[in-house]
Amino acid sequence: MRVGSTTDGLTPISSASRQLGATWHQWVSLILVAVAALCADQLTKAIVTTRLDLGDEVHVIGPFSIHHVTNSGIAFGLFARATPIVILLTSIAVAWMLYFFARSGSRHPVLPVALGLVIGGSVSNLIDRVRLGHVTDFIDLKYWPAFNLADSFIVVGVAALLLALIAADRKWSDQRALLSRPHGQSPRL
Numbered sequence: 430m431r432v433g434s435t436t437d438g439l440t441p442i443s444s445a446s447r448q449l450g451a452t453w454h455q456w457v458s459l460i461l462v463a464v465a466a467l468c469a470d471q472l473t474k475a476i477v478t479t480r481l482d483l484g485d486e487v488h489v490i491g492p493f494s495i496h497h498v499t500n501s502g503i504a505f506g507l508f509a510r511a512t513p514i515v516i517l518l519t520s521i522a523v524a525w526m527l528y529f530f531a532r533s534g535s536r537h538p539v540l541p542v543a544l545g546l547v548i549g550g551s552v553s554n555l556i557d558r559v560r561l562g563h564v565t566d567f568i569d570l571k572y573w574p575a576f577n578l579a580d581s582f583i584v585v586g587v588a589a590l591l592l593a594l595i596a597a598d599r600k601w602s603d604q605r606a607l608l609s610r611p612h613g614q615s616p617r618l
Contacts, residue, residue: 450531455541459530462545463552470553470579474565486569496569501562506574512562519555523548539593546586550579 451459481487481497488494502509530544554577557564566575 450533451541455530458541459545459548462542463549466546466549466579466582467553467556470550470577470582471556473567473578474557477567478565481567492571494569494571495567496575498566498569498575499561499563500566500575501558501564504574504580512558516555516558519551519558523551523555526551537593537597539589543586543589543593546582546589548586550582550586553579 477495477497481495483497483499486494486496500506500509501512503515508515526544526548530540533540554564564577564579566577566580568577568581569575
């Protein structure tokens with residue numbers, strides 16, 4: 430009888446020991462989240478570019494402003510002159526995430542949403558880089574470089590993945606500790 434597993438909930442497993450990859454329900458969930466993230470980001474960027482000239486800023490509240498700027502690099506303007514490389518690396522990353530999901534989607538319920546956010550945000554920024562050579566950033570908090578919804582979706586998706594990984598690792602460690610306890614001994618609280 431198999432009691433535990435030597436892998437956590439997010440680690441891909443070999444096809445020999447894999448019961449199921451992502452189900453069609455999970456694929457639908459991933460696609461819906463990714464398309465929603467992509468559409469929300471593209472819509473907000475279109476609103477900003479049609480309502481504000483480049484460099485214009487509208488104060489909203491406290492340190493928050495809508496500030497129309499562009500970024501041809503990645504986070505914090507890094508690699509601003511390497512747009513073709515950024516496009517290639519982003520395409521590879523999205524392909525890898527889809528492959529990972531195909532193999533591991535059924536292993537953890539957070540994967541469709543978390544990867545959907547990361548993929549949707551990545552593809553939206555990728556579309557801008559291919560089409561325009563830059564992304565439009567507009568969320569300005571004064572103490573942080575301006576960013577867009579796609580960037581937010583990527584950060585939230587990665588954070589959800591990390592939290593799920595930590596929770597899965599903790600659960601696996603707790604199960605391993607429970608199984609290694611001598612028979613009849615109760616757990617300490």
